[in-house]
Amino acid sequence: MEQPDATRVWRPDWPCAVRHVLAQQRRGGGDPTLRLAALGERGQHWRASRTPEGPVTLAIESRDPAGEVRASAWGPGADWALDQLPDLLGAADDWLGFEARHPVVAEAWRRYPHVRLGRTARPFEALVPTIIEQKVTGKEAFAGFRALVLKYGEPAPGPGAAVGLHLQPTAEVVANIPSWAWLGLHIDPARSRALVTVARHAEALERIVRGSTSSDLRSSSKLDRAVRSVPGLGVWTSAEIRARALGDPDAVSFGDYHVAKDVGWALSGREFDDRELSDVLEPWRPHRGRVPLLLGEAGIRRPRRGHRASLRGHFPHV
Known part of the structure; x- marks a missing residue:
């Protein structure tokens, strides 16, 4: 090697x-x-x-x-x-400052005391696949992201190419992909327009994250506003980006197909909607995202009903 x-x-x-x-x-x-x-x-x-x-x-x-x-x-x-x-x-x-507050959360934390959120400090790299995941099933989203990377990215340096590793396309490349080419990747116009827009502002997004920390609420707030200023991007997209790029412990994926339902079932025995999820998580601020993280680690999810293939990995609207 x-x-x-x-x-x-x-x-x-x-x-x-x-x-x-x-x-x-x-x-x-x-x-x-x-x-x-x-x-x-x-x-x-x-x-x-x-x-x-x-x-x-x-x-x-x-x-x-x-x-x-x-x-x-x-x-x-x-x-x-x-x-x-x-x-x-x-x-x-x-x-520091996180309190379990609920016996189910306390038990999950006891069982998984070393759970951590990683942070990449690369918001554009997190945005590209996240936007592709909007409004489609996981299978469609992952296929679209893979197709984009393999067609417009490039082999990774050193031995990366030998193990099949590729780099995401640069922001400049994404910004110049023509509309008809996106359709060939099975990425519809609404998502492709958002991808092109964020690609044109990628450097501004990188500046927000540069030098920040996971507990830097100001940077997280700035990134949230910047992401949500793009037409078609909302609270779910922002939370997904802040969790991955910043390791933001307060990021909650409101609008996700499963999160509110699973947290509600775990904490109360019934499914929540987003409003109820927001209300019940408020006492955990600025660590709200740790609650679904811990429950997920412990495998505490509502029983899935119906045909799983139609539900698994279904992404939200924004």
């Missing part, structure tokens, strides 16, 4: 579940920007990204959940990616 441009050994001060935290960034099992080792097996996890310094391929390995993390990087963005590695794996996620 080609020698890396840079390496890093990092020892987290908590049992870091590397695969699990990286999976927060994955867009389906066929995501061409992220390759995870099989669950329960040792191996390297591969990620391709565009950093402020340029493209990078990142290989991450942790043989012991309580031990050190070894990472290698190839490409112009190698040093930046390795500097940002702890945040990517949840080191910036601060649970």
